[in-house]
Amino acid sequence: MKDKALGMLLNQGDRLLIKRLNRNFAKSGYSVSQEQWLLLRQLWEKDGVKQQVLADAVGKDKVNITKLVDSLEKRKMVKRVNDKVDRRAKKIYLTEQGKALKDELNAIVDQTFNEALDGVADKDYKSFEKVVVSIIENLTKE
Numbered sequence: 001m002k003d004k005a006l007g008m009l010l011n012q013g014d015r016l017l018i019k020r021l022n023r024n025f026a027k028s029g030y031s032v033s034q035e036q037w038l039l040l041r042q043l044w045e046k047d048g049v050k051q052q053v054l055a056d057a058v059g060k061d062k063v064n065i066t067k068l069v070d071s072l073e074k075r076k077m078v079k080r081v082n083d084k085v086d087r088r089a090k091k092i093y094l095t096e097q098g099k100a101l102k103d104e105l106n107a108i109v110d111q112t113f114n115e116a117l118d119g120v121a122d123k124d125y126k127s128f129e130k131v132v133v134s135i136i137e138n139l140t141k142e
Contacts, residue, residue, distance in 0.1 A: 021112045028108055037105055039068055043078065044102050048091045077101065
């Protein structure tokens with residue numbers, strides 16, 4: 001059935017891509033997971049945001065974001081700072097170490113995507129991308 005194949009194919013592709021990315025990070029000597037990289041990527045684009053902003057940006061709940069930030073903070077990649085406006089909230093900032101990882105980690109991500117797309121013609125990728133964007137748009141309609 002087309003509907004079952006679609007979900008299984010998208011899920012399997014996603015899982016394998018994440019697994020390969022995590023392996024490539026580790027092979028290159030970085031103890032960063034794909035989920036942690038997603039948070040770092042958000043902070044590289046806009047540093048000093050609340051955890052809820054990060055959660056919304058990467059599609060994770062607040063509990064998972066807290067665990068990811070805790071892990072990055074232990075490794076001195078990010079730091080929490082009290083929000084000056086809302087004392088109950090904390091903003092997440094990159095440390096110098098977190099900032100320094102940007103180029104190296106993004107190069108590994110690019111390498112991993114190139115591995116995933118090896119042998120895939122540009123026109124086929126563009127068609128695939130168009131189809132996936134259409135699926136996402138269809139599923140996010142109210």
